[in-house]
Amino acid sequence: MKLYVTVIGLFLILMNFFPQGIMAQEKTQFAMVGLSHGHSPWFFEWGKQEGMELVGVYEPDAALANRFKERYDLDESLIYDDLDKMLEEKKPEGILVFGPIFYHLEAVEAAAPRGIHVMVEKPLATNLKDAKRMAALARENNIHLLTNYETSWYPSTEKTYRLFEQDHGQLGEIHKMVFHHGHQGPKEIGVGPEFLAWLTDPKLNGGGALVDFGCYGANIMTYLRHGERPISVRAVTKNYKPEIYDKVDDEATIIVDYKDAQGIIQASWNWPFNRKDMEVYGQSGYVITKDDEHMRWRFAGQKEVGSEVKAEELDLISNPFVYFDNVIKGNFEPAPYSLYSLENNLMVVEILDAAKESATTGKTVRLK
Template structure:
């Protein structure tokens, strides 16, 4: 009798753990960030149920590298979704493929998280929005900077405590030496440097970070105009797309300068926020420098100091389970629809040499 009770208790624990797990599938594996989910160490809260890739040889290599079963690999997205029935799908293919993923998932009631940016164009973004609303699914966009404690602390100082006063100018730098220079895989480079599959080059790849952060800082306010200049410093390396971009986003009372580049001598993701009372600078993930009339203060912040999800998949799980409101914040659909509008206006400005009004 005692053995039976122990067995029943063990079965109940396993049942409870299974119920708490978020069942996910991966759609596309040719994005360099796919290792974030395939190589994720703690599998008790997220269950990887399926992996879709048209390149089965690549999928099998990844199965060996990351230690998942080849039995969960599918070469047809629809068949995978019907077979494994995930609660959410993580899109790790080209930006152009995001629409197809949502078209497959939304009618099945499956939530979607895509890697930044949301879409290659406003037309794609609007179709994705319509599908998400029609079928009542969450559609989130993941950025690395959304995990940064320094970003969360900067927002707290600016929006909650009014530390800097009225925001007037924001300068955001994102980029690195270049995707080829830092060793991105051939399958990643193939679409990242394609103007159709990626929607552009450095302007899209790194300009989206600044547009996302500024849209949140401005509480979703639409800019009045966007001006952009792109450069092609390395045409022999990136013949099809720009490798450097400067984007100026104008608001009635503020301005954002976004510098996106595949030409920095080092990797950088930093932000400077200037107001009429002070400033906040976030040079990296864990540090900020702030100044107001009382003087300059350097802070080191971690996820234990300020509430921030350092794991985007945990955030997704809490959204699906109703613990987080996805309508606000950096992952939000409305924020990222505006990001795509800013990027599209920037591309048009760079093409015509004129300011584009929104």
């Protein structure tokens, strides 16, 4: 009896000091808003973890919703074709937005007043007006509004940032950043018909390759430059395959000028293979990435070093949904101008808007 009382007492003491450690945190309730993006299967196939629960799926296309229901054995009660009804009945803590970019604003307008956190697939919005409205709603309603990029959870992206931060004296100030992002083209790689339909629509996607892949470089350079505001943007777009992409560009080169640095973004639906790599040059060294884990760098007076970098050694969360889950649970807050952050992604949309204007007018656009 005495032993029993002692054990109970010890448990109560531990509960007072470590309430979160003793009692497992409740599962975060998520809902999917849109399924037409080619990345939407990520959450179902590898993103969802033990600490997450899917409570609702909004998709206005009944045939598409039914395919996901059958493929992932989803309960009929999860599926909705009315966004407001789904949010009202299911009350998720966070939504994952995987539909046309044009409707990102609609999702935030529905979620923010309800106090629901939002993660959208890149980029934040199709235009700066919508992006600013989304940011205002997020701030007014005290919610997190994050943007997910595949490159945000690349160990090579984070390692590049840290090399310039930690070994600043050896690499020197960044003067040039060159980004190569894209693939052979969405139709060529076989994206689904629902995705292709809006990806090649200038209203729903906001543009072609310029938006689809130009956003990656803008996001990473904003991170590397600690949110420094560019002075100007110049862009040239091409349409090499008008028989396939008759409404949007399939090739874009964007030059982003800073006071003492330059970013060059090469976004393309014409690469002979998939690319997500970059080159960053300092005064006395460089860092060049090949893919998500393989990279090389060189300091002045030293030989080039090649490395395979793993997320574990950087303590990097390589699952965007786990990252979002941690933010919702209050385990950490995205740093200003970090890759997922609202500040960074407002800048991204501003750069893309300026690039589209420059490509249309043939003139350099100075940021206000």
